[in-house]
Amino acid sequence: MSPTGNWSYPTAIRFGAGRIQEISEACAAAGISKPLLVTDRGLGGLPITSGTLDLLEAAGLGRALFADVDPNPNEENLTAGIEAFKSGGHDGVVAFGGGSGLDLAKMVAFMAGQTRPVWDFEDVGDWWTRADADAIYPNVAVPTTAGTGSEVGRASVLTNTATREKKIIFHPKVLPSVVICDPELTVGMPAAITAGTGMDAFAHCLEAFCSPHYHPLSQGIALEGMRLVKESLPRAFETPGDLEARAHMMSAAMMGATAFQKGLGAIHAISHPIGAHYHTHHGTTNAVVMQAVLEFNRSAIEDRLAMAARYLGMEGGFEGFHAYVGQLNARLNIPASLADLGVTSADKAVLLEGALKDPSCGGNPVPMNAENIGALLDRLL
Numbered sequence: 001m002s003p004t005g006n007w008s009y010p011t012a013i014r015f016g017a018g019r020i021q022e023i024s025e026a027c028a029a030a031g032i033s034k035p036l037l038v039t040d041r042g043l044g045g046l047p048i049t050s051g052t053l054d055l056l057e058a059a060g061l062g063r064a065l066f067a068d069v070d071p072n073p074n075e076e077n078l079t080a081g082i083e084a085f086k087s088g089g090h091d092g093v094v095a096f097g098g099g100s101g102l103d104l105a106k107m108v109a110f111m112a113g114q115t116r117p118v119w120d121f122e123d124v125g126d127w128w129t130r131a132d133a134d135a136i137y138p139n140v141a142v143p144t145t146a147g148t149g150s151e152v153g154r155a156s157v158l159t160n161t162a163t164r165e166k167k168i169i170f171h172p173k174v175l176p177s178v179v180i181c182d183p184e185l186t187v188g189m190p191a192a193i194t195a196g197t198g199m200d201a202f203a204h205c206l207e208a209f210c211s212p213h214y215h216p217l218s219q220g221i222a223l224e225g226m227r228l229v230k231e232s233l234p235r236a237f238e239t240p241g242d243l244e245a246r247a248h249m250m251s252a253a254m255m256g257a258t259a260f261q262k263g264l265g266a267i268h269a270i271s272h273p274i275g276a277h278y279h280t281h282h283g284t285t286n287a288v289v290m291q292a293v294l295e296f297n298r299s300a301i302e303d304r305l306a307m308a309a310r311y312l313g314m315e316g317g318f319e320g321f322h323a324y325v326g327q328l329n330a331r332l333n334i335p336a337s338l339a340d341l342g343v344t345s346a347d348k349a350v351l352l353e354g355a356l357k358d359p360s361c362g363g364n365p366v367p368m369n370a371e372n373i374g375a376l377l378d379r380l381l
Contacts, residue, residue, distance in 0.1 A: 070159075
């Protein structure tokens with residue numbers, strides 16, 4: 001029987017140092033004449049944000065900022081963002097920042113014209129068809145980190161504050177119309193954020209590569225994405241001004257988010273409920289659980305990762321790949337355990353339930369159930 005698949009690949013990307021200068025052109029290409037720039041609180045007052053607002057203002061596109069966004073954005077942030085969008089009479093969004101700012105910004109553009117609650121558009125079956133596609137506003141994405149790849153994604157992760165669950169909200173028109181990837185914007189990232197976001201990109205590529213689903217386009221992109229992270233993340237971490245390394249990491253982030261159309265797995269299924277309950281940094285949490293998940297999946301991925309290890313220049317097949325992850329975590333000062341992130345065994349039951357409900361389960365090479373995930377959590381805790 002011949003393989004089948006439904007594939008969708010990214011959007012228009014303006015890549016290179018200094019290309020933030022093209023932000024007004026990007027808005028024009030997207031049909032935006034009065035944008036709301038949406039970012040997170042940490043970025044709201046920084047020079048890279050005010051400089052981008054200066055460029056928009058100088059081009060006659062106004063100067064409007066919404067930065068009331070939590071590290072794990074939620075529906076309360078979304079409600080406030082939609083109110084700012086509507087009260088300002090905006091016709092599009094500039095999504096600016098890391099994963100949290102980008103995800104919330106995309107949801108403001110998506111939800112400002114909808115009448116149903118955001119949870120009605122969770123990435124379940126064909127729920128996305130419930131949305132009024134004609135009421136979705138355009139967005140232009142400007143990443144300032146190199147990790148989530150949300151700038152080329154058709155979904156956002158939003159935390160439900162009532163249930164303390166992370167939900168994936170999907171619609172094809174959530175995909176940014178234009179992306180500006182300017183590595184100069186990432187130079188000022190704190191070292192811990194460079195490390196955590198970089199490991200998020202690595203996790204996306206790794207889990208996509210190991211997913212059992214058929215998607216050879218993503219398979220190739222995931223493998224090359226891992227190579228870029230291996231060569232560039234330590235350089236970006238240790239020499240923050242290395243623009244070549246920063247650029248390669250921005251590429252790797254987009255490659256990971258493109259590749260994970262093939263599927264994610266247990267790393268993300270475990271990381272999402274931990275982030276929802278403990279507000280940990282998503283990419284850092286992925287890095288902490290990565291080695292244990294590799295062991296969990298070993299029976300299904302050993303040969304595949306041995307092949308990857310050869311391409312990546314690692315000795316020792318699966319064992320060498322596994323050891324490399326530990327060495328990279330140590331080099332990046334990633335916490336050694338979930339306990340170091342504040343996670344306690346008292347919450348095992350709720351984390352187990354959240355992991356099994358997470359849509360990432362479907363892409364794990366080894367089928368996930370209460371028994372084997374419980375044992376994995378015991379080991380991690």
